[in-house]
Amino acid sequence: MIPLPPRPSEPTSAEASAWADVLVRRRLLHAAVLAPTGQWLVQDRPHGPVRVLIGPADVLALAATIQHHTRTTRPEIR
Structure with a gap:
């Protein structure tokens, strides 16, 4: 496996929000909510x-x- 290069910056709330949305829409999480804190x-x-x-x-x-x-x-499909 090829190691990933280091991130140039810390993840943003917008990036986290996008990932949270995908995880909920794909039903991999039930809920993900950003708190005011x-x-x-x-x-x-x-x-x-x-x-x-x-x-x-x-x-x-x-x-x-x-x-x-x-x-x-998941089983590998080829």
Whole structure:
């Protein structure tokens, strides 16, 4: 696997918002809401626990984790 180059800057709220929207629309998360404090409240499933993510970098890390899990657990189709 080729390592990714370092990011030129920290993730923005707009980037985190875009990823949160994709995760919710694809039903990989039940909800992701930006709080006035800049924290993100995420919920995996209805009636599940709400997790607090500190900021945009944590949202992108969650998106990467979900993407990795999705890619490594589905059967490969060729």
